[in-house]
Amino acid sequence: MSDTAQAPEGAARRTFAVIDGNSLMHRAFHAVPPTMNAPDGTPTNAIFGFLNMFLKMVDAFHPDGVAVAFDKGKPRVRMEMLPQYKAQRPPMDPALRAQFPRVKELLAHLSVPVLEAEGWEGDDILGTLARAGEEAGCDMLLITGDRDMYQLTTDHVKVVGTKKGLSDVQIMTPETVEDLYHGITPALVPDFYGLKGDTSDNIPGVPGIGPKKASALIAQYGSLDEVIAHADEVKGKMGENLRAHIDDALLSRRVATIQTNAPVELDFEHTAFPAYDAQAVSDTLGELGIMSMQNRFLALLGEDAGGAVASALEMPRVLTVRGDDAAAAQEAFGLIDGAIEAGEWVAALIDDDKAAGALFGLTHTLWVAAGGALLSFEEPDGTAAPTQEVVAAAAEHGADCAAGLIRGVLLLLFGRACLASPDVKALMHELSPVDSSLPEALDPLVAEPARLFDTTVAAYLLDSVHSDFDAAYLADTYLRSALPPAAGEEGAAPDAVSAAARSAVVSQAVVEKLEQALESEGSLAVFHDIEMPLVGVLAAMERTGMYVEPERLAELSAELGAQIDALAARIRELAGDETFNISSPMQLSHILFDVMGLPTKGLKKTHRGYYSTNARVLEELARDNEFVRLILEYREKTKIKSTYLDTLGPLAREMGDGRVHTTYNQAITATGRLSSSNPNLQNIPTRSELGHTVKTAFSVAPGSVFMAVDYSQIELRLLAHLSGDEHLVAAFNEGEDFHAETAARVFGVPVEEVTPQLRSRAKAVNFGIVYGQQAFGLSQSLDIPLAEAREMIEAYFRAYPGVRTYLDRTVEEAKRLGYAETMFGRRRPIPELKLRNPAQRSFGERTAMNHPMQGSAADIIKIAMNRVARRLRDDGFRARMILQVHDELDFECPLDEVEALADMVRSEMEGVVALKVPLIAEVSCGETWADAK
Template sequence: MNRKKTVLIDGTGMLEEVYYALPDNCVKGIRNVVVRIIEEKQTDYIAAAFGNFNKDGIAAEDLKKKQELLKEALADLKIPVFEEEGARSLDLICSLAKNCEKEEKDVSVLTGNETFLMAVNEHVTVLIPGLGEEGVKLINWSADRVKAEFGLEPEQLKEVFSLERGAGIGRKTACRLLIQYGSLKTLYGRKEELESDQVRKALTEYEQQVNKEADSLCMKTDYNLRLDESKTIAESEIAEIMDMDFEPAGFPEEGEEISSSGWIKKEVTDLSDAEAVFARCATGASVGLQLAGTDKKISALALCFSKEECWCLIPQGDLTSEYLKEKTEEIIRQAEEITVLDLKSQLPFLNLNGEKTVFDASIAAYLIDPLKSSYEYNDLANDYLSLSLPSKTELLGKRTITQALEENRSQAVNCICSMAYVSFLCGNILRDELKKTDMEQLFYDIEMPLVYSLFSMEETGIRVERDRLKEYGDRLKIRIKETELKIYEQTGETFNINSPKQLGEILFEKLKLPGGKKTKTGFSTAADVLEKLAPDFPVIELILDYRQLTKLNSTYADGLAAYIGSDERIHGTFNQTITATGRISSTEPNLQNIPIRMELGREIRKVFVPQEGCVFVDADYSQIELRVLAHMSKDARLIGAYQQAEDIHAITASEVFHVPLLEVTALQRRNAKAVNFGIVYGISSFGLSEGLSITRKEASEYIEKYFETYPGVKAFLDKLVAEAKETGYALSMFGRRRPVPELKSSNFMQRSFGERVAMNSPIQGTAADIIKIAMIRVDSALKRQGLKSRIVLQVHDELLIEARLEELDQVKKLLVEEMKSAARLAVPLEVDANVGESWFDAK
């Protein structure tokens, strides 16, 4: 007997899922999916159920309105709708599905709620929408798919979801635990066996919430709901459905969309309408602004200067990109406050040199909380406005706004308007937060001017000689092959060196090297394990070399070529909002992480060359973090050593080891250097012993002697930890805050990490701010003096300038002077500057 097919629509679950991907057209989107199912004759019966939403506030109210619209749309399609007072759609659907199974029907549940995966069996599947390249697509979850994805039976997912939602345990970890222990009851009974302190703590601390989630995930199937056997979908009804023109009441007129939070987005493509918008943007107004474009041409301008509406102006006909550029610059000159997101990305479309401060909300949010991973408009909306908005990725996928304007105009308009709207509403909130946290000066004097310097550096780029890069790559490949053969020769076997499993077996089973750490997947071959063995076993040194060589080859020899532009230069991206300490980072490509363990690694710098008629001038600070430590700790002996311009490591060795300065050995100096820099990073005796290959007792004695030598440093570091415990954050000399939540952890390792952060963040943060100030000053001086030389690279404490030959002396003098005077410390800032025909030569 052929089983009849039935689709049950979880109206509430679908709305909650699609709402955030298609906030303004979610009803239409769901209706289109349902029509497609009917049109393609995927079902004999169809019904829908609705329940309560799991949301509060503005979003919940809007969802309720959308739910009524969806019910209307389904009624028009002659689809029966089931509701029960106070009932969840989950329970109504499960009751319907149970009775359909009894009547020998195969059921597909159309939902956005993955909780339904628990109900999957031989005759019940779940259809969940996902975003594909061409819009919404349905993913069909069968019992086999659930098992393949989770490694568990569908009914076991209740316990996975309970751990995930109740204890915050990641899904992969939760699945692994359930696969290993079989049930929550067994897991809790044997939780003391768990290796992970974090998981064990979460299980203990959130046991009540886990049980509560487990109870809430129990599905009721006792509602007496049945489908009308006579209401199968007829051919005539399919034809009728396809002829229907659905446009429920409340949908906006063309060119105007009502957002999920009630504000209106208006698209403008006519010049006269654009002029009216600009006229409304009166002098002195506060404006949220966002630009998008490509090749320095504006493709969209979003403006917001009220809580009710936002405009998106798109060049078309007489409304040109040039006109929008001119009017945008005029607004920036006249407005009282301009707030944007990611100002640097918009500078290609404007002629701005920092003469008027444009407030970058992303950077402000980063200063206020530097531990977050993202500062996009949806993050700011959630954090400061209690507003839930779909992210750029949810709306556009990997497309830019300019690309999306061609492919999905509505989504692109939604995205850029959301940026301007959030900027407008968050601007003053963030300004107040900067004031409360005493970071206004840091923001206005360092971070905002830096935006323009980084943009200038990105625009200039750095030249790469393709032939040298190819030759470098060829040399690397030869060295890789040679090293590979030496490893095979010393191990007596050919194997995959890149396979940790195979490598572990060769080293610790076949060669029986000491120190093997067995894990669930085999022996650990992590760098820290191998580095301990390297001094005694030449094959380990070869393996470490092999890893460095292959990384150099893939990341730099092969990787850099992809970034070389038509002008033979790499225009990388420099990021201000990535690191918690305030350091600048670089991506596409990352030029701040070149391996320098071996000479061949350092030689990658030879491929970076100045353009004709120029040379490179490279300058970096000498021991800037130690100098910052001396200044901030006010330790008289450390300050005195630097003021005498003596070898700080030799002096430390002399004091710590109680030997005359002239009798300090190279080994003693090396050990003292490790202690000097280790103190900056809050190094422990264990860390120092590992680094110097000495006993922990010896390492403890080194550190104790260091603090006896520089008592002011010890007092200072202790004070930093105490203050961070009291305030919850560490503070740099320039007011940069770094929250240290780990200090309140009940986990000893986490607290120890927090103490190290509290000690090193003020020092690292201050050093980062000094190089930023230096960069701003150098960039400004070059332009102010009318020089053509430009900064092309910043790497930690180093600045690289492409200097015109005729400007060389002036540039070198300017560079050193500006870097030295970037901050006034109790000790001098020393700068080493060199000139060369390549970055390697100048370094």
């Protein structure tokens, strides 16, 4: 250790942080999902988590200097004392091991000293630096997750104990250590470990003496030596163990004592943080693919460093165009026209200033990135037409702006440009409003999918388990660039553009990178042939909407309200004198488990300290308890009433066309299925009487019928096709009752002797297999013993041996590749397969089994939607596609088109793909949605 002079008396003490690198890297590795990789394929999740904790530490403590200590080689120093030291620990995960050299390289670029010594542990290096730094006049912070480090605390050495990363820390001083261990001072921590041992490190201690007994003995006698001296006074089994294991206790204390003489050196006087080169750090973060942290590191260097590293994503000049500025319009349309002629991607994004929940703002802006410029087309909401001069300037470049500046720009872009956007559908709705009573300037199906690029959908296809595909994510992941702060964000320059404008620039810049990534992952066909054609289809369906009868909804709401009131009265009656809010999980938990004394074995408490009352818990309890059954019924009815009956009517009345318009989301579900929101029309219960009742309020225009076309057992048919099991394929091809055929094979009876109960059980097994259900899940769904469920699954695999082979192969392939794939190339990453937690790993295996079926079914219904929508337009049908729910397409069909529409839709849906078994679409019609199903 280099000699450093003591700080002069009265001088301010510098704060120095020393990080236990191995401890934080391990915690980060297990805290961050294993889906992050550098461009060269090196895993980076531990590095990302480590950096995040590193920055939080800097923000929290503002140290003047930082160093990081790492273990190096086997812990020889302690193994010489105790050969079995840490011998029980499994080898380090290879994905974590690969990240240590990279994090050390990054720390070098951050000018953070990395200290390690062969045979020595990071704990001892922290101990050595703690004492040396204290002598050098520094206040020392030791960042670690190891409690044995508490022995190092003094007035000038604090241990920052990490619990959950650095979001939950415990700052340990001599006083807090003594308080934690009931009188054990830092100097006595090794004595404490000498008695209690440490199973995580294989330190033996004294058998039968845990933390409480160890602290009590030391408090009584003063130290381990004194405890040993008075061992004869300790009674019972504990005394016997103590006397028999005196040598173990003394050895354990030696092993648990942190060394302060490790062969490392650090010049505290001349080591400072931050003191790094911004460009070097930026380059290294780019190599790791972690550009999202660049701005945080730049900010540490101070305001003067703001320009030290120019973001790879620079904002182009801004040209603002208003409806009365002909010169700006002439230049802007010239730039767009030039980009179109050059075949360049043009990016566009709508922005307005309306507050959340407001109907109107003051300004409506279309941002367009084209021709090396950022074009801002502004018009007041509500809107004045552009001047004749602006209309003429636009017309010179093929844009018709007579009906509005923004509308004219978008018509030009959809008509001629290669158009990119984070939300292409939103741009379509500028020309094809969701309210179908408003005029439409462009049929969304006319826009050529080959010239459209939705960056959100593309990024989603590349990582469908990610939840947010905003500009920061795209820039970090695909451009290896941090974003400059937008207007209103911390650190933004006075002339910074808005977040929407920045997003338009990112969209234009990222298209090529996304295209390359899609091609390398084999997902380009899914993007261009399925997802992009679907954007216009969904926009058209959203505009069409669904006709509902507000009067019928109000009538149903009143009826259900009376039922809910009666239920509430009965629930309170059964609860006795207790007054409580039925809708409050906390109050309900109190009634169920404290007042009624229902069993809590196996139940988990929420973070607020009460037992959970989620649906799974209540369904289990409801089997034997009327009160719980009523609670479940109350929950279902209140949810249906508030979500649908009280909401859909007002939503329809808001629109000039009197219809309800859902929003379809392409980039949310990991399976590839569409989701529906505002309102969610896919989530109305399909099999309950209550859900059926709600659907009676969905009707169609006079002279039409509601037509539903549903794929029959599509996932089971896909299982037969993908597995190639000869018996499963034969069961479908013979056209018999598939579930009855399965029951006959599984239960060993002739088909004609299959009872409704056996058929129902076989049906549960069939669908359970598709979803990777295990014996426990089947036993719960059928309410049968676990052993019986296990035998049913085994019998199923004996009946269809090819299925087990296929599922096992699928799981192994997913473990090897890290993802599962559909027939069409849609990938689903499954990071859970790499996790150590058995429950999470089991979920990953079920996901791997299911995705090829469920994901392929999602692809098939999307392809069918694309084909049907274009046939409706090309063949001149008046019928309209109004809803998609999982494997079902719904239509509003004029009476005179029913037969033709049914034939066309059935033909298109069944012809999407040739399988080894028939793909069957079933048609049904009625006056309402309920009648059609």
